[in-house]
Amino acid sequence: MYRFLFSTFLTRLDPERAHGLAFRVIRLLPALGVGALVRIWSRPAPALEVEALGLRFSSPFGLAAGFDKEALAIRGLGQLGFGHVEVGTLTAQPQPGNDRPRMFRLVRDRALVNRMGFNNHGAADAAPRLAAARRRRSRPIVGANIGKSRVVEVDAAIEDYLASTRLLAPVSDYLVVNVSSPNTPGLRGLQELDRLEPLLAAVRDAASGTPVLVKIAPDLSDEEVERIAGLATRLGLGGVIATNTTISREGLRSDAQQVARIGAGGLSGAPLKARSLEVLSLLRRVLPEEMCVISVGGVETAADVAARLRAGATLVQGYTAFVYEGPLWAGRINRELARLAREGRLTRGTGPA
Numbered sequence: 001m002y003r004f005l006f007s008t009f010l011t012r013l014d015p016e017r018a019h020g021l022a023f024r025v026i027r028l029l030p031a032l033g034v035g036a037l038v039r040i041w042s043r044p045a046p047a048l049e050v051e052a053l054g055l056r057f058s059s060p061f062g063l064a065a066g067f068d069k070e071a072l073a074i075r076g077l078g079q080l081g082f083g084h085v086e087v088g089t090l091t092a093q094p095q096p097g098n099d100r101p102r103m104f105r106l107v108r109d110r111a112l113v114n115r116m117g118f119n120n121h122g123a124a125d126a127a128p129r130l131a132a133a134r135r136r137r138s139r140p141i142v143g144a145n146i147g148k149s150r151v152v153e154v155d156a157a158i159e160d161y162l163a164s165t166r167l168l169a170p171v172s173d174y175l176v177v178n179v180s181s182p183n184t185p186g187l188r189g190l191q192e193l194d195r196l197e198p199l200l201a202a203v204r205d206a207a208s209g210t211p212v213l214v215k216i217a218p219d220l221s222d223e224e225v226e227r228i229a230g231l232a233t234r235l236g237l238g239g240v241i242a243t244n245t246t247i248s249r250e251g252l253r254s255d256a257q258q259v260a261r262i263g264a265g266g267l268s269g270a271p272l273k274a275r276s277l278e279v280l281s282l283l284r285r286v287l288p289e290e291m292c293v294i295s296v297g298g299v300e301t302a303a304d305v306a307a308r309l310r311a312g313a314t315l316v317q318g319y320t321a322f323v324y325e326g327p328l329w330a331g332r333i334n335r336e337l338a339r340l341a342r343e344g345r346l347t348r349g350t351g352p353a
Contacts, residue, residue: 005023013101014110019323023068026076026327035079042081042331045338047346050083052236052292052314053211057141059083061305061333064296064317065145065176065215069120071129080139081330086317087126088145089178092163093123095150098183102264105323106254110300111269112320113262114245115183118147123164130171144172145215146203147181154186158199162206168210169207177203180217180244188217191225200235211238211292218243218275218297225279229286239292239314242279246272258300269320273298277311284312284349302336310349 013021029035040251044059051057062084065075071087078085097119104113120126123146133142146164161177169175177200179190190196196214204212214237216228225242232240243268249259252271276297283293295308296317308316322329340346 014101015105015323016100019067019103021283022327023073026080027073028070029076029079035076038328038331039081040256041077042328042334044081044083044334045341047341048083048334048337050315055141055211057083057315059334059337060263060309060313060315061330061337062086062140062294062315062317063322063330064319065143065178066090066114066116066319067322068161071126071133071142074129074142075131075136076137080327081334082140084141084142084143084173084315086145086176087130088120088176089118089147089181090120090123090126090144090164090168091118091147091149092160092167093149093151094125095119096129102265104265105257106252106262106267106269107324109255109269109271110321110324111252111254111267111271112323113265113267115265116261117150117183118181124166127167127171128251130168134173141173142214143174143176144168145176145178148184148187148190154189154195157190157195158202161199161203165203165206172210174211174213174238175203175207176241177212177214178244182217182245182264191216191220191224191228193231195268196228197231197235200231200237204235204237205210213237213239213241213292213294215241215244216279218246218272218279219248220279220351222282225282226286229283233288233291237291239294240283240287241294241296241317242283243272243276243297245350246275266334268297269315269324270298272302273300277308280308280313283313302333302340303332305337306340306346310347312349 065086098117295313299318300321
């Protein structure tokens with residue numbers, strides 16, 4: 001049903017407008033009582049529970065940052081079956097993001113290109129909603145993804161991140177330092193170790209015990225990935241999230257002229273699958289076994305989730321396939337993962353499968 005609706009109606013809408021319509025429906029699920037019924041079907045089986053970051057996740061599968069930018073739909077997303085929801089990216093200062101249009105579909109590639117630019121109303125606005133979400137007995141684990149405010153110069157980035165940290169760490173289960181979005185000028189430069197180390201150390205200290213993870217780009221070289229992994233280990237971070245969107249356009253099946261017209265932005269979805277898995281395998285070889293690695297990029301099916309777990313992922317996230325698969329996506333993945341677990345085929349590794 002959803003695929004018919006997507007192909008006949010939703011693809012005719014601007015992607016950001018379609019996202020807004022779907023998002024409003026998800027927000028309404030709890031109020032309408034529909035979410036409780038959906039939850040009966042989507043609830044993860046007990047065999048899928050994961051202990052990580054000092055927390056208990058009901059499923060290894062969660063929703064990546066970018067879908068719920070303002071912490072507005074956490075309860076509804078949990079009812080759809082996501083074991084954790086990462087909100088944001090949130091910035092210390094409210095900002096409108098880049099000019100529209102800023103989100104584009106590449107349907108042939110099951111991909112999206114976005115240059116949203118961290119549009120949000122600011123960390124202070126989201127903090128009370130995060131606090132309220134955490135007070136609910138039945139809820140997904142909630143992470144807050146923080147980034148640099150666009151108006152802040154790179155040299156002043158640490159204090160900007162700290163402003164968000166002080167507001168969000170006390171009301172989040174974990175915190176993610178986003179230094180890898182391609183849509184904020186200068187942001188990816190913070191992945192250079194001489195800038196990254198003082199930033200991560202400062203956020204870690206200000207988080208006062210809330211686990212801190214760093215999210216990295218797929219476009220880093222293997223050597224750069226290894227250096228950041230070593231830094232995360234030295235600093236005692238909670239873990240690494242790999243990977244963000246890519247600036248690469250290699251290997252796409254979509255019309256080259258269409259891709260050129262879209263222009264700049266981060267590419268997400270199926271084309272990232274191979275590189276995301278490569279980075280995961282590399283991280284798992286060099287990070288301590290107990291350090292959390294969250295794998296994201298090109299995850300579409302339960303088989304993809306299982307492959308990431310075999311390769312050493314602690315948790316797995318998805319986002320773009322939500323657009324193509326619809327609201328029952330997470331529930332389907334949970335049911336298939338439960339079947340694999342019953343058959344003894346859901347294994348967890350500490351390195352390449």
